[in-house]
Amino acid sequence: MGPLWMTLLLASTLGFFAYTATRRWNLMRVAQRPENRADRIGERLAGVGKFVFGQARMPRYWWAGVAHIAVFFGFCVLLLNSIMLWVRGYVQHGAGAYDLWLFGTHQPLGMLYNFLRDVFTVLVIAGVLVFFYNRVVLRLKRLTLNTEGLLILGIIFTMMVTDLIYHGVELNRHYGGSHASMPFASLIAPLVGTSAALHHFGFWVHAGLVLLFLNLLPYGKHFHILTVVPNIFARNLAPSGRLRPIEDIEGRLERSETLGVKQVRDMSWKDVLDLYTCTECGRCSDHCPATRTGKLLSPKHLTIALRDHLYHDEAALVAAARNRTPQNGSDQPAADEKLLLVPATVKPEVIWACTTCAACETECPVFITYIDKIVDLRRHLALERGEFPEQLGTAFQGLERVGNPYSYPNEQRAEWAQGLDIPIMAEKGETQYLYWVGCAPSFDDRSRKIARAFAQLLLKAGVDFAILGPEEMCNGDPARRAGNEFLFQILARQNVETLNNYKVRRIVTTCPHCYNTLKNEYPDFGGKFEVVHHTELLAELVRAGRLRPSRPIDWTVTYHDACYLGRHNQVYDPPRELLGAIPGLRLAEIPASRDRGMCCGAGGAQMWKEEEAGSTRVNHARMQQLVDGLPASGSSRAIASACPFCKTMLTDALTDKGHEDVRQLDVAELLWQSVGDDV
Missing domain, CATH: 1.20.950 (Fumarate Reductase Cytochrome B subunit)
Structure with a gap:
């Protein structure tokens, strides 16, 4: 038997x-979108x-x-x-x-x-x-x-x-x-x-x-x-901070083809394999700043919702894939409301809460990608349906009209440098380093202090550098992370053309978002540059003895790792090396640091919109982690950062919660205080 x-x-x-x-x-x-892995x-x-x-x-x-x-x-x-x-x-x-x-x-x-x-x-x-x-x-x-x-x-x-x-x-x-x-x-x-x-x-x-x-x-x-x-x-081997571009976006617009992800057929086989592979361990949501502050977004629940949609609507999805008919030159099936991912499966509030900080992807033991999926859903809403938070519309208009989300005249981009005698590329023509200033240090008063401190350090060290001034446009990161891929590609191509015309090879920037976009995303548009963050260059100058921190700063500081500098680009040590080089400065590492540092709440275009409803604000939660790592009281407490957006978010949080006694400075500002005199 x-x-x-x-x-x-x-x-x-x-x-x-x-x-x-x-x-x-x-x-x-x-899932029909091609993907070569x-x-x-x-x-x-x-x-x-x-x-x-x-x-x-x-x-x-x-x-x-x-x-x-x-x-x-x-x-x-x-x-x-x-x-x-x-x-x-x-x-x-x-x-x-x-x-x-x-x-x-x-x-x-x-x-x-x-x-x-x-x-x-x-x-x-x-x-x-x-x-x-x-x-x-x-x-x-x-x-x-x-x-x-x-x-x-x-x-x-x-x-x-x-x-x-x-x-x-x-x-x-x-x-x-x-x-x-x-x-x-x-x-x-x-x-x-x-x-x-x-x-x-x-x-x-x-x-x-x-x-x-x-x-x-x-x-x-x-x-x-x-x-x-x-x-x-088949995991993503591209740089963490690189979003996959929409190829031939102008042609797709002319042919009325889907932009982003409207339904499952717009995804790739790898996206579906991700859904199959989720272990529901919750490590992603355990570290997601949106989840931790009570927002509707949970990376785990987003994955489960998409997978449940696959299984529940299996027959309809398979039938739609078999019976799709050409429409206006495209290969789309007739719209079926229950197959639309937003809002039938995913609420808009879910995808707009993401800061694209990559905490979820860093924790996932099976290498599921979340950011590309969320941004693809945003792309469909922004480009095809014109549905996005109202405040993003203001940022988009500023980017379209004057090349920056603040809507300030671009002629004011170099005003932060008044009195420093910094050369402009149009006049200098050739330089060792192009300092890509970015929008926040160009127009925001608090962030301008970062640009001035960094520029003075470069001048003191004798570094050959210049800025673009009015020729610099926003790198496009806010538009791209908000789903407006068309606007991003316009800005990217304009900037790449400008940089290539000047034969720029080395770029230094004080903004991790600019750093990431220039380094990891502009190569897709013909811009291949050596890009360094200002903390990397400053650490090199200190090691070479060209900058000598000598004035003691008797403070205890906690350091906030910016997501687009740390998790996305693995730059953790240079900022700490600089802080360690300042006499008297004591760095207190907190548990939520390095690749487990919490987002400040500005990434993923959150800087340009109202935060989604939750139990608390992301910047408040992150600020509290950093303050808790400092001595209980005293006038010598500070939070150091290396990103202008982080500076804004953390400074606002300190003010909101009555911690005005805690200073908030960029690493470059602290280094300049120790290095010394006016140039």
Whole structure:
């Protein structure tokens, strides 16, 4: 009867799995935007090794990470055990059946494998108990606390216990009740005896649960067990701060083609694979500034909502993909209201709350991208439907008319430099460094102090530099992050043309948003420059002895990592190096720093709109983290930053919450105070 039952079990379960997998494959093909993820094969394979088999991101949450590592490697080891059990369904049970192929109990390879299997069975049980504790006792808010999670944990736990029971009976029947290669099964053996019922129970329950588990995977968050390898292999290898451009945007407008993402078919297969791979661990939302301040946006819930839409409307999505008809030169299906992602699946308030800070993407252990998806939804709203927060319209108008979101005449761009005798490119023609000032340091009074301090430091160090002055336009970051890709590309092409006309090769900027756009996004439009942040250049000048901080500053400071300098571009050490070079200055590192630093709330075009409703403001929450890292009182407290937008947001928060005694300065301002005299 064994072979018959095993054949029926395998045929039914594997057949049903093939049916489900085919449905998931066809659903992924609904997404029509092309995406090439077959480049840089070596780098992709190395990523699979590091992040799948090396589990590199898991320990960022220590206990859950260690538990997952135990379960992951346990599954890798025990996969062979499950295959061997299925094979034993076709052979006579007994000592001969137990000594299968090269893995016989008395063979060296078999003894090694049996030991690993035995140890990892117990490690998997320990890992499962940690997960049970997190869900049942701690009830961690970041987790999705539903029946599915408990069911899967129960199945895994039962699989491990029944395997120990089966091998315990095997030891009693054929190996005298114990074996050195199976220490834990040997402990179980006295409890199970030689019972044929327990032997069959352990065998068939384990063999069947593995196949049941396989069939449950495509219906929930554990689908990642199958999709994580291709998802990490196909992960985004472009710079973190680079948004994917809309190619041939003018042509698409003329042909009335979809801009951004209106429905699932406008996504790519990789976007859908992301949705399949979400583990619902909640690490993304645990660090999302919008989620932490009570906004509607939760990266985890956004992913789940999109995935639920895929599964719930599967038939309609597949039918629409098959029956699409050309319209006005495009390849779009007739509009179906329930297939529109906004607002049917995602509320507008959700996508407009994102600061594009990349905290979610930094934490995600399976490399899901969120920012591109959110910006693609914004693009559809902004470019096709003209639906965006009212305040963004004012910023767009300023960018269109005068080249800056403040709507100040662009002729005023160099007014911040009055009295410093800084050369203009139109007059100088050639320079070692072009100082790209940016809009905030050009027009905002507080940010102008950053530009003046930095420029005076360059002059004191004898650096050859110049500015564009009125020829500089906004880099376009606010428009692009707000979804107005058309306006961004106009500004980008104008700026690239200006820079290329002057044969600019090196650019330094005090704004991380300018830094990111010039460095990571302008190459898509023909602008290939060496771009450095002002803290990088200043640190180099201090190391070279061209700037010598000498005046003591007896302050304790906390440092705020700007998202587009830190997480997006990995510039963490130069600002700290500069602060450490100032005599008397004490840097107090807070837990929420470096790649776990919280956003100030200005990114993702939030600087130019009202913040979405929540329990508190993002800048207030971030300011409090930084203030809590300072001494309780005293006049020598300060927050340092390296971004003009961060300076604005943190200064406003200090004022709003009555912390006027805490200073807020850019690193360049602090360095200038220590370096010295007027130039």
